[in-house]
Amino acid sequence: MTPNTDNTVKAQSYWVWTKKAQEQNPQFNRAxxxxxxxxxxxxxxxxxxxxxxxxxxxxxxxxxxxxxDFIEG
Known part of the structure; x- marks a missing residue:
């Protein structure tokens, strides 16, 4: 994860929602x-x-x- 000057972070692969995000907004975010x-x-x-x-x-x-889970994407 690389921080950028515009207050964003870059993922090694891609970002996913966490359980915390799902608990706070279950209609839109799934862990x-x-x-x-x-x-x-x-x-x-x-x-x-x-x-x-x-x-x-x-x-x-x-x-x-x-x-x-066994197939690489």
Whole structure:
């Protein structure tokens, strides 16, 4: 994650919502799903600091495994 001068952070892969974001806004944010497409790779630094987003490589999935968990994207 690389900070930029315009108060955004760049993801190693892409940003996903966290459980905290889902709890605060369950109608629009689901933990583990990519954030809005225009912020997918570079998002406001504040969201990261508040724990609303994390890099997809750091997100730990819970629940049942599907075939898509074994296919590299």
């Amino acid at each position: 583990g799903e990519p954030i809005w497409h225009h912020y997918k790779h570079e998002a406001p630094e504040d969201w990261l600091e508040r724990g609303l987003i994390c890099d997809s490589t750091k997100f730990v999935k819970e629940g049942q495994t599907t075939i898509f």
